[in-house]
Amino acid sequence: GGETAMGGKLAYFPGTAGMSVVDSASLELGSDFEIELSGYFSEGICVSKNDAIVISTDSSDTISVFYSGSLDQQSISGRTLNYVYNNIWNAQTFTPSYSGYLTAVSLEGERVGTITGNATVYIYATAEGKPTGSVLTSASFVANTWSTSEAWHDIVFNSPIYLEAGTVYSIVLAVPGGTSSSNGIIWRIQTSDVYDGGTFLTSANSGSSWTVQTKDASFKAYISAAILSAEISQPENIVSVTLSGGTTSLYINGVLADSVAYAGSIADNANSWIIGADDSMPYLYYAKITVGGVLRGSWGWQYATTFTDLSGNSNDATPSFRTTTTDADVSVSVISYTAYNQSAFVTGEDDEAVEIVTDDDIGEMPDGWYGDLHPENLPGGQAISDFLENMDFPPAFFWYSLVYLGAAIITMVSLGLTSELLPCAAAGLIWQIFFCAIIGTAWWVLLPEGIIIIGEMVNRKLASY
Numbered sequence: 001g002g003e004t005a006m007g008g009k010l011a012y013f014p015g016t017a018g019m020s021v022v023d024s025a026s027l028e029l030g031s032d033f034e035i036e037l038s039g040y041f042s043e044g045i046c047v048s049k050n051d052a053i054v055i056s057t058d059s060s061d062t063i064s065v066f067y068s069g070s071l072d073q074q075s076i077s078g079r080t081l082n083y084v085y086n087n088i089w090n091a092q093t094f095t096p097s098y099s100g101y102l103t104a105v106s107l108e109g110e111r112v113g114t115i116t117g118n119a120t121v122y123i124y125a126t127a128e129g130k131p132t133g134s135v136l137t138s139a140s141f142v143a144n145t146w147s148t149s150e151a152w153h154d155i156v157f158n159s160p161i162y163l164e165a166g167t168v169y170s171i172v173l174a175v176p177g178g179t180s181s182s183n184g185i186i187w188r189i190q191t192s193d194v195y196d197g198g199t200f201l202t203s204a205n206s207g208s209s210w211t212v213q214t215k216d217a218s219f220k221a222y223i224s225a226a227i228l229s230a231e232i233s234q235p236e237n238i239v240s241v242t243l244s245g246g247t248t249s250l251y252i253n254g255v256l257a258d259s260v261a262y263a264g265s266i267a268d269n270a271n272s273w274i275i276g277a278d279d280s281m282p283y284l285y286y287a288k289i290t291v292g293g294v295l296r297g298s299w300g301w302q303y304a305t306t307f308t309d310l311s312g313n314s315n316d317a318t319p320s321f322r323t324t325t326t327d328a329d330v331s332v333s334v335i336s337y338t339a340y341n342q343s344a345f346v347t348g349e350d351d352e353a354v355e356i357v358t359d360d361d362i363g364e365m366p367d368g369w370y371g372d373l374h375p376e377n378l379p380g381g382q383a384i385s386d387f388l389e390n391m392d393f394p395p396a397f398f399w400y401s402l403v404y405l406g407a408a409i410i411t412m413v414s415l416g417l418t419s420e421l422l423p424c425a426a427a428g429l430i431w432q433i434f435f436c437a438i439i440g441t442a443w444w445v446l447l448p449e450g451i452i453i454i455g456e457m458v459n460r461k462l463a464s465y
Contacts, residue, residue: 011039011283011301017320018277019299019307023270026296026313027289029053031265034242034290037281040235044280047287050156050271051103054224055241057232057280058162064229065241065250068267069103069160069222072096075195076108076218082189083112084119085178087206090187092171092217093126093198100225101160102137105171106152108218113183115143115175121155122172130201130210131170137161143175146185152220159277163223168198171219172207188218230257275299275317375399407431 021027029035035055037046041063047055054066073094084090096102105121118140124131139155146153163169178184189200195216203210228241228250240251243266249259276284288311289297298310299317305324307317375381375395385395407428414424 011285018275018280019317019319019321021273021275021297021299021315021317023049023272024313024315026291027273027315028268029243029266029289029291030268031246032244032292033266034240034244034288036238036240036286036288036290037275037284038238038286039276039281039284041232041237041239042235042280042282044278045101045160045274046239046276046280048160048274048277049269050158050160050274051222051269052267052271053241054101054103054160055239056101056162061232062229063232063239063250063252064226065248066101066224067227067248067262067264069101069224071220072098072100072223073195073197073221074219075190075216076220077190080189080191080215081186082202082217083178083181083184084173084175084187085115085180085184086176087204088178088184089172089174089203089207090217091124091131091173091201091203091207091210092219093129093131093168093201094171094195094219094221095168095197096163096165096221096223098223098225099163099165100223102157102163102169102221103160103224104154104156104222106154106220106222107171107173108150108152108188109146109186110150111144111146111148111185112181113179115177115183115185117143117177119143119146119173119175119177119185122170122174123157123161124170124172126168126170129168129199129212131172131207136169143177143185150186150188156271158271158274160224170198170201171217171221174206176206189213190216190218192216227260227262228258273297403431 029049029052035047035053037055041057043057043059045054045056046063047053051069052067055063056066057063073096075092082090102123107121119142120138120140122131122138123136125133125136127133137157137159139157141153141155173185173187175185193199193214193216198216200213200215200217201210202213227248230250230252232239232252238253240254242249242251243262246261246263247259248262250257273289275287286298286300288295288299295311296313297315299307300310301323302308303324305319307319309315309317375385384398388395388398410431411424411428414427418424
């Protein structure tokens with residue numbers, strides 16, 4: 001972060017949590033909107049308003065757009081009471097029928113007694129029918145907010161996770177603030193294994209080990225399928241998603257990449273906008289949201305703890321990354337570098353300003369006139385080049401001089417022996433062809449001898465008449 005007087009583009013680095021914009025009526029998309037992002041697209045969720053819209057990129061450089069999640073998997077009408085508290089955890093595995101983002105789950109149950117702190121729903125991968133690995137995503141809620149009457153409770157994930165069709169995943173419920181079956185959460189379960197896509201599990205040690213039960217918990221899983229998708233050929237892009245006139249479209253750098261008829265509108269909910277989370281965009285030049293043809297939100301880098309909405313609608317963004325502080329203990333070293341632009345300083349008299357010469361002021365080098373030499377193809381050639389480089393003498397000067405001077409000497413010797421122009425030119429040509437083929441001398445060096453040979457042959461032809 002920080003301020004700069006540079007005239008170039010400014011980019012910010014959203015980091016893990018990106019920046020958030022609190023929901024407002026002016027940012028509800030409806031059926032006529034445009035979302036535009038400019039920056040570097042990596043892998044992850046670039047924009048999300050949970051249970052409304054997700055724009056993401058994956059490891060195959062495909063950018064996809066997902067709209068409101070729909071119910072995909074469920075097991076309902078649980079009648080048996082099962083208690084979750086302290087180190088007693090419960091889990092239910094499930095299998096998505098299509099690939100997409102898991103935006104929310106619903107659990108059937110109720111609260112008993114008084115519970116302190118939060119309860120958490122985790123999503124895990126599954127191996128051998130049991131939760132395994134690291135947490136894929138999670139959502140917490142105040143445990144005491146659950147009613148004491150049986151009901152369905154929605155748990156919405158602020159960071160939706162992409163699930164593959166046909167792969168088994170686990171929903172895990174933990175209530176660490178519960179103390180006993182008199183102060184915990186009841187997750188309703190079936191009396192038999194009625195759900196074919198998974199099963200119910202219990203743990204008595206906070207998920208360290210699991211026991212598979214021949215039952216199923218009551219749950220619903222909401223997954224959002226891809227509406228639009230297209231490959232990106234380069235990491236830095238301007239991506240635009242639109243919905244207008246019953247058609248939703250995806251544009252990449254101003255070019256239509258995908259479109260489909262979409263008669264509905266985007267869900268209106270109170271979830272916040274999250275932009276650039278999970279390192280999905282290592283840098284972002286700007287983000288804009290237009291609704292009904294009117295710019296409703298516009299954000300770019302600002303030297304402030306809050307990014308003011310440049311559209312004037314007060315939809316300010318809160319960055320999760322630092323913008324106005326610095327580290328005194330950070331050091332950096334240059335590992336390698338590549339010239340971005342060739343330039344030079346030209347000075348004149350003392351009272352004259354320094355002139356900077358850039359690539360735009362330098363003529364282009366003709367293609368094919370100079371090439372890389374390969375003296376290593378000649379016995380002892382590399383040793384000669386290494387010796388010259390150690391002496392700070394350009395090896396190319398030596399090799400081109402050898403080609404020209406050697407050809408000149410051979411030409412003069414041939415002329416002295418034969419007194420004929422054609423043989424001496426041919427001798428010089430053979431010498432140069434050898435070096436062109438062996439060490440890569442540019443073929444244009446053959447031009448002088450070639451002209452002499454052609455001229456002499458024409459002269460002899462004319463003299464024969």
